[in-house]
Amino acid sequence: MVTRCKGLPLAISALGGILKGKHSLREWERINEDVSFHVARGGGVTNDDEYYTVRQILGLSYGNLPSRLQHCFLCFANYKEDEIIDTEELYIIWMAEGLISVEDRAQGEMMLEVAERYLDELAHRSLVTVKVHDYANDSRSKYKECVVHDLIQDLCWSKVKEQGVMHVIDLERKLDIGSKAGIVRRLCVRSHDANREVLQPYDPHVLAQIRSLFIWNDLDDDPPLWPNHIFTLEKFKLLRVFTACRYCKLSKKDVRSLSKLVYLKYLSLQDCELDILPASIGKLRNLETLDVRTQGVCLSIPNVLRHLALRSVENTYLDGEMVLLDHKE
Structure with a gap:
């Protein structure tokens, strides 16, 4: 799978996010098949595109997201490439739109903390880059800002x-x-x-x-x-x-x-x-x-x-x- 990523850091990082939490050989084999399929099919992107492989792996990463996280990810379409996004503002918009599931809330957990876990998962999938606060007690949230790569x-x-x-x-x-x-x-x-x-x-x-x-x-x-x-x-x-x-x-x-x-x-x-x-x-x-x-x-x-x-x-x-x-x- 790493070979198919052609040594491209963003593709490898996205692949790591897909594999996170997958412990059985069968799960890895299935993802290996998915990677082979996505890289081979093209999806309308020509092979001479230097970012072709990255686009395909990112598409696979998105496809492996739960439905609720896919809806949260689509909210990034509101912003421009490389625009600095205030994370707390993003959480509140997610909550107002009803994208944060009450069913995902653990006992004693605030909805804002659930939203932060959603962003955590998107960051692990390399679908967003996050920046932590300079000081641990600087805010209610762990992350200060986030930004989305142009690809x-x-x-x-x-x-x-x-x-x-x-x-x-x-x-x-x-x-x-x-x-x-x-x-x-x-x-x-x-x-x-x-x-x-x-x-x-x-x-x-x-x-x-x-x-x-x-x-x-x-x-x-x-x-x-x-x-x-x-x-x-x-x-x-x-x-x-x-x-x-x-x-x-x-x-x-x-x-x-x-x-x-x-x-x-x-x-x-x-x-x-x-x-x-x-x-x-x-x-x-x-x-x-x-x-x-x-x-x-x-x-x-x-x-x-x-x-x-x-x-x-x-x-x-x-x-x-x-x-x-x-x-x-």
């Missing part, structure tokens, strides 16, 4: 396209992958000048089924249009996760448009220019995480947030600091 990102996007449950639009890099029809659960848009034409191909029924919506403004020079000016957020009736990053000069009316997303569990307005959070945010009775780390302005928080916190919110991010609110108090 692994390509694998992730190919699986997104294959399964059709997500759509990724990056207008800056002219990237458009995934499905515009059928069962689309996650939509990711990266652009500083997104407009109504971006979502014109989507059937309204498809938009109504989306559970997670990520909209990033990757440029800082021109203020983009707030999403509600591009499309009516009310159409996303079942939305659980909403991220809008780097939007300038948001008004109370802009943010108030979010109050009708009653199933929302995760709301991030990180690096947006916002000076007041409207009291209507208290209508989000299922909200568990609120991220309003804004662009160096004094943010006014309504008293209703305290009542919301007592009821459901577990994590609130304010001005770069994290305040943990225990709704049981």
